[in-house]
Amino acid sequence: MAPIISITDLSKTYEGGFEALKGVSLDIEEGEILALLGPNGAGKTTLISTICGLVSPTRGSVTVGGHDILHEYRAARSLIGLVPQEIALEPFEKVINTVRFSRGLFGKSRDEAHIEKVLRALTLWDKRNNRNQQLSGGMKRRVMIAKALSHEPRVLFLDEPTAGVDVTLRREMWDLVRELRASGVTIILTTHYIEEAEEMADRIGVIDRGRLLLVEEKARLLHQLGRKELRLELGEPLDAIPAALADHNLTLSEDRMHLSYAFDSHAERTGMTRLLGDIASAGLSLRDLSTRQSSLEEVFLQLVREGREEERA
């Protein structure tokens, strides 16, 4: 199946010369949840805004549903729903009219059944006659999503959907996103919460300083890059790592009671057997040992570090 969004060599240099995107290429498949993960200022919003036609690219191309975002702007844009980072709602307008109005902006004919479906899905139906200003912050966010879904888009962009949202609301938002996906909408969300990407995404793209460092299925990303750590609790404190163990790349903890050893659990040789042999020969006694899988957070930080080192080289 052809990808719903195809991005080829996309670059954006803002006026003043800042390069916010540097040659990003990416295909997004219909029906997936893709999380774009990156630190502040990485270029996530610029990427989304370019796909949605709000920022013009300096180089490269994007198609949405096969339509070029520059040459077939209306057709491309009509397939997209965008929920921006900031909540922007007319305070005195009723919820239902806000959503009807958004649909009208896309030149779609009135469809009360669709508006009702969207409001019910977002548990806003009972609030439909409330004015926006009477809603809680969480409900306002849901109205923003309802607006974005009003014209029946096939792709929904959520720019940091849970920034500044409490834990309960965040979980509600995650459930909602899963339900939307089950209804057939492709979802692209940006986040700098690793937990959010880990919880929700089918695929994760890591972006930093305008470069897409990697796009990978979440499970495979954790599996491939997940390094493990062996932690050894010593029988007695150590002043320093003994010279006989110097080539094992060990770290001694501050309390001098633990040694840790990072290894790749999928490698042919983990080096663990030799390490334990050398520890015994060095006369160290061990009280306990445990292994731990790296979290996505560590994987992410490692990727960003490697990306920056590569850029410097």
Ligand SMILES: Nc1ncnc2c1ncn2[C@@H]1O[C@H](COP(=O)(O)OP(=O)(O)OP(=O)(O)O)[C@@H](O)[C@H]1O
């Ligand atoms: N209109 C603009 N003019 C000049 N520079 C801009 C403009 N918009 C964004 N930038 C710069 O481009 C870079 C990327 O910004 P962008 O908002 O895309 O990052 P982001 O990954 O979404 O960050 P955040 O997580 O903080 O929202 C930043 O350094 C930002 O200052």
